[in-house]
Amino acid sequence: MNISESAAGPAEPDRRRPADDGGRGSPSTEPAIETRDLRMRYGSTEVLRGVDLRVHQGEVVALLGPNGAGKTTTIEILEGFRRRSDGRVRVLGVDPNDGGEAWRARLGVVLQSWRDHGRWRVRELLGHLGRFYAPYATARRPRPYDTGELLELVGLTDRADAVIATLSGGQRRRLDVAVGLVGRPDLLFLDEPTVGFDPQARRDFHELVERLTGLEGTSVLLTTHDLEEAERLADRIVILAGGRIVADGTSAELARRFSGKSEVRYRRDGRRYVESAVDATGHVRGLFTEYGEAIEDLEVHRVRLEDVYMTLVHEFESGRRTEAPSELTEMAR
Amino acid sequence: MSPQAVAVRAGLQRARIELRQSLGNGQELWSVTFFPVISLTVMFLLRHSTVPGTDFSLGAHSVPGILGMTVAFNGMMALALSLTMDREDGTLLRAKATPNGMVGYLTGKVLCRGGTAVAGLLIALVPAVFLFEGLELGGVSSWLTLAWVVTLGLLALLPLGAIVGSLFTSAQGVGFVTLPMMALMGVSGVFYPISALPEWLQWVAQLFPLYWLGLGLRSAMLPQTMAAAEVGESWRHLETIGVLGLWAVAGLALAPFVLRRMARRESGSAVAARRQQAMQRMA
Numbered sequence: 001m002n003i004s005e006s007a008a009g010p011a012e013p014d015r016r017r018p019a020d021d022g023g024r025g026s027p028s029t030e031p032a033i034e035t036r037d038l039r040m041r042y043g044s045t046e047v048l049r050g051v052d053l054r055v056h057q058g059e060v061v062a063l064l065g066p067n068g069a070g071k072t073t074t075i076e077i078l079e080g081f082r083r084r085s086d087g088r089v090r091v092l093g094v095d096p097n098d099g100g101e102a103w104r105a106r107l108g109v110v111l112q113s114w115r116d117h118g119r120w121r122v123r124e125l126l127g128h129l130g131r132f133y134a135p136y137a138t139a140r141r142p143r144p145y146d147t148g149e150l151l152e153l154v155g156l157t158d159r160a161d162a163v164i165a166t167l168s169g170g171q172r173r174r175l176d177v178a179v180g181l182v183g184r185p186d187l188l189f190l191d192e193p194t195v196g197f198d199p200q201a202r203r204d205f206h207e208l209v210e211r212l213t214g215l216e217g218t219s220v221l222l223t224t225h226d227l228e229e230a231e232r233l234a235d236r237i238v239i240l241a242g243g244r245i246v247a248d249g250t251s252a253e254l255a256r257r258f259s260g261k262s263e264v265r266y267r268r269d270g271r272r273y274v275e276s277a278v279d280a281t282g283h284v285r286g287l288f289t290e291y292g293e294a295i296e297d298l299e300v301h302r303v304r305l306e307d308v309y310m311t312l313v314h315e316f317e318s319g320r321r322t323e324a325p326s327e328l329t330e331m332a333r
Numbered sequence: 334m335s336p337q338a339v340a341v342r343a344g345l346q347r348a349r350i351e352l353r354q355s356l357g358n359g360q361e362l363w364s365v366t367f368f369p370v371i372s373l374t375v376m377f378l379l380r381h382s383t384v385p386g387t388d389f390s391l392g393a394h395s396v397p398g399i400l401g402m403t404v405a406f407n408g409m410m411a412l413a414l415s416l417t418m419d420r421e422d423g424t425l426l427r428a429k430a431t432p433n434g435m436v437g438y439l440t441g442k443v444l445c446r447g448g449t450a451v452a453g454l455l456i457a458l459v460p461a462v463f464l465f466e467g468l469e470l471g472g473v474s475s476w477l478t479l480a481w482v483v484t485l486g487l488l489a490l491l492p493l494g495a496i497v498g499s500l501f502t503s504a505q506g507v508g509f510v511t512l513p514m515m516a517l518m519g520v521s522g523v524f525y526p527i528s529a530l531p532e533w534l535q536w537v538a539q540l541f542p543l544y545w546l547g548l549g550l551r552s553a554m555l556p557q558t559m560a561a562a563e564v565g566e567s568w569r570h571l572e573t574i575g576v577l578g579l580w581a582v583a584g585l586a587l588a589p590f591v592l593r594r595m596a597r598r599e600s601g602s603a604v605a606a607r608r609q610q611a612m613q614r615m616a
Contacts, residue, residue: 073602076601076602081426081429081599081600081601101336102336105432109430111423111601111604112601113423113605114422114423115423116423116426116427117424119354119358120350120354128343128350129427129431129434131339131342131346132433133431135334135336135339179427183431191601
């Protein structure tokens with residue numbers, strides 16, 4: 001893999017929130033999601049084998065993993081759509097198995113692909129679904145979202161009166177997100193939000209999610225099997241493989257833990273240099289001190305998490321590995 | 334207003350929106366009216382035959398039964414079908430993901446299907462009145478009887494539709510129910526008085542709501558003298574209320590339980606799995 005591809009690299013820790021702050025909104029409040037030793041069995045197959053997951057208020061966490069890692073199962077348990085086999089789960093302080101309608105009203109759910117309400121009009125559906133949330137409005141969170149405002153937010157204003165079945169794939173997905181948001185949720189679930197998207201639609205969607213998560217202090221748990229997406233959208237990445245969490249941290253943290261090095265490229269006196277450094281910032285500072293303006297075309301790349309992740313996925317999928325590597329489980333602590 | 338009341342009102346909105354969609358769509362309108370249109374056409378060709386023992390037109394005599402079947406198809410069967418289809422496309426899961434969404438969804442669906450059933454009946458009734466002689470719809474009492482029979486019939490049939498729709502996971506499954514429905518139609522006196530049938534078959538027919546719905550409608554639309562062609566030579570209103578009422582009570586008692594069970598099983602991966610199956614069937 002060509003390292004310079006990461007030039008515009010999402011691996012850089014220039015996130016909306018400080019990368020190393022791990023993302024707790026306010027430490028005094030309970031986490032939005034907390035699971036301990038979450039287990040799920042289908043017959044004799046154990047899909048989740050002790051998942052300890054924590055999402056803080058206002059935090060955006062990506063649950064990353066290969067197909068079949070148990071991401072969807074996890075998210076469905078958290079959404080209250082599926083009963084776990086074992087373990088402790090709290091979502092907004094409530095066990096999803098006992099979650100009532102008031103609890104439900106604080107969640108937003110965007111599933112992998114919706115095809116529902118094809119004959120309804122966009123504005124009609126948002127208005128209709130919004131009504132259910134009105135009794136659950138609070139001073140801090142007026143519910144539901146105003147339909148016009150919501151349409152503006154997801155960029156569907158000019159399609160407000162369109163019949164839903166006539167929307168393009170990307171527009172449909174925006175509508176799904178709008179429906180997920182219509183109750184102004186405290187916690188939003190996004191399950192594989194961009195599967196089947198072309199690059200432009202993906203980029204638009206990412207921009208939309210970034211815009212949303214900046215607002216309102218909504219916590220977000222999104223699943224994806226795409227590392228780049230996780231790096232781009234999430235404050236913190238949790239890698240699920242073989243039914244366990246094998247890594248947990250900001251993308252910068254993970255990259256550091258996996259390789260610990262950055263690659264520094266530059267030109268000096270017409271010659272190209274490629275050096276690798278643990279402390280890239282210090283290294284560059286040293287270069288400038290020593291050579292000053294002679295340094296040109298400077299590029300710093302963190303060694304990509306992707307390579308390590310791909311190896312991991314491959315090993316789990318080929319069945320060569322069923323347990324997480326020890327250096328990774330250590331990180332998950 | 335309580336959250337449940339809000340959900341019921343949202344359900345009314347759903348019924349209004351979906352009713353407008355159904356009746357404003359040519360294809361759907363045809364699916365609502367094709368049964369009465371075809372049946373009435375056939376019976377029109379047979380209009381010179383008479384009900385045995387009378388000189389009353391067999392065609393006119395069959396009109397109330399055909400309207401009853403129209404109500405059963407557009408109420409019960411269409412509700413069952415739309416429940417399975419809504420599970421396939423995720424509408425039901427959407428309801429589950431919404432606070433009190435199932436209350437709103439079911440309110441909307443049941444009212445919409447009830448509304449389509451009544452619309453189907455009225456749409457078929459208009460040409461029937463012109464095509465067949467002998468129907469008596471001039472009196473207020475005819476319309477009152479029609480109203481309570483259809484209401485009670487829907488109360489008996491709609492919960493059954495909800496139950497059938499919950500038990501079968503695919504539209505094909507509901508299709509299987511159509512067969513016994515047709516058989517039941519054959520013995521329920523829709524096209525021919527059941528007094529002509531062997532006695533045991535008469536008993537079978539009288540266990541089910543279809544017969545009573547048809548009987549009630551005949552009592553509303555046919556001359557009093559035609560009661561002579563019925564079992565017991567009477568319109569048997571009390572028995573009609575009794576049997577339809579029992580089905581309604583049993584259905585309404587059982588439906589929430591079955592619907593809850595169905596809703597509990599609904600999840601994103603369940604929807605995805607069903608879609609997968611549906612796609613394989615098409616391939």
